[in-house]
C-alpha cells in the first residue's frame with residue numbers, strides 16, 4: 044500500500060469511529076434521557092417542541108424475540124403525597140409510546156380470549172371513527188416496525204394510501220402471527236391495532252356540533268373492572284369521567300384547555316393506580332362484584348399481604364395529524380408491594396394514601412375493602428426501612444424526587460434486559476401473567 048492509500052485508510056477509520064461514537068451517543072441519550080430529572084417536564088407547564096414540526100421517528104431498539112422474554116419495562120411509582128387530583132401529565136418521549144416487555148405475548152393472548160368471549164363489551168366503534176382508526180392502524184404499524192425492527196418483519200411493503208396503496212403484510216416475531224393488512228382491509232382497522240400492541244386504545248374526536256370531545260371507538264380488554272367500556276362509546280369526556288372523584292372541581296377545565304390546544308407533536312403520558320390481590324387483567328378482585336365471587340371476603344382474608352400488588356395504569360395521549368383524533372392508550376402493569384419494599388418511602392406512601400387520601404378517592408379505589416388486612420404488613424415494612432437506615436423516622440413523607448418512576452430507574456438499566464430492580468426481593472424470572480392465566484380459568488372475569 045502506498046502512502047496515500049495508508050492515509051486514506053487511516054482517515055476512513057477515524058471517520059467511522061467518530062460516526063459510530065455519535066450514533067451510540069444519540070442512541071444512549073434517546074433511551075436514558077427520559078430519566079434525567081430536568082427532562083421529566085410537567086407537560087401542563089412546558090411545551091415539548093413549541094412548533095408544528097412533525098414528531099421525530101422512534102429510535103430502533105434492537106431487541107430480539109428471545110430477549111423480550113426477559114425484558115422489564117420502566118418501573119413506575121406514581122405515588123403522590125399530598126394527594127391532590129391533578130392532570131399530572133408529563134411529556135412523552137415517543138420511543139416509549141408502545142413499550143415492550145416480557146408480558147407482551149401474554150397480553151396479546153389474553154386480549155384475544157377476552158375479545159372473543161366478550162366482543163362488543165370490550166371493543167366497539169361508531170362509523171365516524173373510521174378515518175381515525177385507519178390512521179391509528181397505520182401509525183401503530185409504522186411505529187412498531189421502526190422501533191422494534193427485530194420483532195416485526197415486513198413481508199409485503201406497500202403504502203397505506205387508501206386510493207393508491209397496496210397495504211402491508213407484517214410478521215410478529217414474538218407471537219409468530221402474520222397480519223395481512225393488504226388493501227382493501229378484511230377487518231375494521233381497530234382489529235389490527237389491538238392484535239399488534241398490548242395497550243388498550245381509546246379514540247376521541249371533537250364534535251363540530253357542541254365542540255365537546257367524544258369517545259368514538261374503543262378497544263379496551265383490560266379496564267380492570269371499575270367501569271364498563273361499552274357504555275362509554277358515544278359519550279363525551281365529561282360523561283365518561285362523571286364517576287371520577289373531584290373531576291368537575293379539579294380536572295374538567297384543565298383537561299378541556301389541554302385537549303383544545305394539544306398538538307400532534309406534543310404527546311404526553313401519565314399513570315394512575317390502585318391495589319388488588321390478584322393479577323387479572325379484565326376485572327381485578329378489588330372491583331369484583333360479590334354476585335360473581337361470593338367467596339370474595341374469604342379469598343381476601345386468606346391472602347397473604349405479601350401477595351398484594353399495585354396495578355399501575357400507564358397512559359399516553361397523542362393527537363393524530365390527519366384525522367385530528369386524540370388517541371388515549373392505557374396499559375396495566377402490576378408491581379408487588381414486596382418488590383418495592385427496599386425503595387425509600389414507598390411503603391410509607393402507600394400506607395398514608397390508602398388511609399388518608401381525600402375520602403372520595405379512597406372510595407373510588409375501594410381502599411376500605413382491604414386496607415385493614417395489609418396495614419400491619421405495611422407498618423412492618425416502614426419499621427424495617429427505619430431499622431435498615433433506608434429512611435429515618437423524621438424523613439418527611441412526600442412525593443418521591445424520582446416521581447413518577449422508581450429512584451433506580453436512571454441507573455439500573457441495560458439494553459438487553461431493560462430495567463433491573465436491584466432489590467433482592469425482586470425475582471426477575473417471575474412472571475405474573477402465568478398466575479393471571481391460572482386466575483382466569485373460571486367465569487369470574
Ligand code: HEM
Pocket residue numbers: 129130131132245247258269270271275283284286287288294298301314315316360369371
Ligand atoms: C389529560 C387527560 C386525562 C386525565 C387527566 C384523566 C384523568 C382520569 C382520572 C383521574 C381518572 C380516575 C382514575 C384515577 O384515579 O386515575 C380517570 C378515569 C377514566 N378515564 Fe380519564 N383522564 C384523561 C383522559 C382520558 C381520555 C382521553 C379518556 C378516553 C375516553 C379517558 C377515559 C377514562 C375512563 C374510561 C376512566 C374510568 C372512569 C370510571 O371509573 O367510570 N380519560 N381519568
